[in-house]
Amino acid sequence: MSQVDINFTPIEWSEKMATGVPQVDAQHRYLVDTLRRANDRLLGDHEGALLGEIAKDLLNYAIMHFETEESLMKRYGYEAAFPDVARAHIAQHRDFSRQVVAVCDHLREGRPVSRMDVLKYLNEWLRNHVLGIDQKLGAFVREAEARQAAEPPA
Ligand SMILES: [Fe+2]
Ligand SMILES: [Fe+2]
Numbered sequence: 001m002s003q004v005d006i007n008f009t010p011i012e013w014s015e016k017m018a019t020g021v022p023q024v025d026a027q028h029r030y031l032v033d034t035l036r037r038a039n040d041r042l043l044g045d046h047e048g049a050l051l052g053e054i055a056k057d058l059l060n061y062a063i064m065h066f067e068t069e070e071s072l073m074k075r076y077g078y079e080a081a082f083p084d085v086a087r088a089h090i091a092q093h094r095d096f097s098r099q100v101v102a103v104c105d106h107l108r109e110g111r112p113v114s115r116m117d118v119l120k121y122l123n124e125w126l127r128n129h130v131l132g133i134d135q136k137l138g139a140f141v142r143e144a145e146a147r148q149a150a151e152p153p154a
Helices: 022-044 048-076 083-108 116-129 133-150
Strands: none
Touching: 022 048, 022 116, 022 133, 048 083, 048 116, 048 133, 083 116, 083 133, 116 133
């Protein structure tokens, strides 16, 4: 991907991204890997259909991942404990989905889409989200699970 000037920092997994919740971390690693492959493929060649395909795959996996996190929120009462953070978190998920759906719609309608802008958005969104609001949820889930494990069986 060296021949193209890019205006974003390609995402890379770092231990700082770990939330300590194994299922969430495995899904985050998968999302980061998928996006890294997408960066390489999209910046390396210019197949027309590729961007739409990648956006759709990423969206499908991301939606499944959002469901995982949002069901953890429900299971452990995140919204009751931190209503504003929980609402902001879910809003970030919805915003991501809306943006990627818009990209897919534009492509389907044959409207021009800048792959650089799309990649910039995806890389920045994923990095900021995983390093930011997902960390709060991870800490909350870890604590809730530890509390549950410490409870004597009923
Ligand atoms: Fe999230
Ligand atoms: Fe996440």
